Amino acid sequence: MATRSLIGVLDADDHSFRARYCHNGGYPDHQVPKLGLALHRFHDGDVERLMTELLSREWSAIDPAAASAECADQPGLGDEVRQPRPSHIEPHGGIGFYYTDVDPDEEPLDGDLGEDPDLAYEWLYLFTGDQLRVFANQPSNQHARRWAPFGDFPVSELATITADETTRRLHARR
DSSP, rough: OOOOEEEEEETTTTEEEEEEESSSSOOOHOOOOOOOOHHHHTTTOHHHHHHHOOOOOOTEOOHHHHHHHHTTTTTSSSSOOOOOOOOEEETTTTTEEEEESSTTOOOOEEETTTOOOOOTTOOEEEEESSSSEEEEEEEESSSOEEEEEEEEEEEEGGGOOOOOOHHHHHHHHO
């Protein structure tokens, strides 16, 4: 089953954001290391460059190594075995796999951390320039949901973070 997330940029006001949908792999132990790999290995640590590309499409999955391997036709470069994929999903080197059946001129989603989030999205990943902030879509009372802070990761540490380290750090913060 898919774990849906939004990935984007937190605005300077510290509550509004722009983000794109990602259908698969939304849990932090997957998404944080993959975003770190995309940022540091494929975008030279340049958050603005990564976000320009990321905000240009809707994503099936973030998997920069596998997508880059497929684009370069280099089996074995990606850390996962290639799987057959639907014709409406294409690789984008350095980031992952995007949907071709979504209008590329469609603007990213505008949101606010104070608004009730859509139940379709389970996780929210927002870059601020010097950190990646992670939020979970959690109930705040019987009738409302909210984006609850789940953890912050300095951009510099994303270069080497693993799934195990992500999980350990997030559990330690609770």
